[in-house]
Amino acid sequence: MYFCTSKEATIIGIVAIEAAAMTRKGNPLFGAQSIERVNAVLAELRPFAEKYHAALAQLIIALTSRQLPITHILVGAPNEAQALENAGGGCLGLSASDVREMNGIPSRLKTSRG
Secondary structure (H helix, E strand, O other): OHHHHHOOOOOOOOOOHHHHHHOOOOOHHHOHHHHHHHHHHHHHHHHHHHHOOOOHHHHHHHHHHOOOOOOOOOOOOOOHHHHHHHHHHHHOOOOHHHHHHHHHHHHHHHHHHO
């Protein structure tokens, strides 16, 4: 961990879906309001996915890869087909203006909803 922080690298931990499912009961991150907020962000991202002829997962993978200082993304997949689809996210050439606009979506939605 020290090496990563001294090199200004970011570490993002991913929890297996099965482990996350065990912590959902009573967790506000999985409550109706949280799901509503996530769905609102996804709805705003959908036009970008269409613009780049990509699945939402691919768009989010590509967008995540553009968040400096992130240098690697660990993406899980339940099968080979999903792994191949996810890999397509690494090939999307997002424009800088689209990245800026997409990065502003969560805070803009938070502001507009109070």
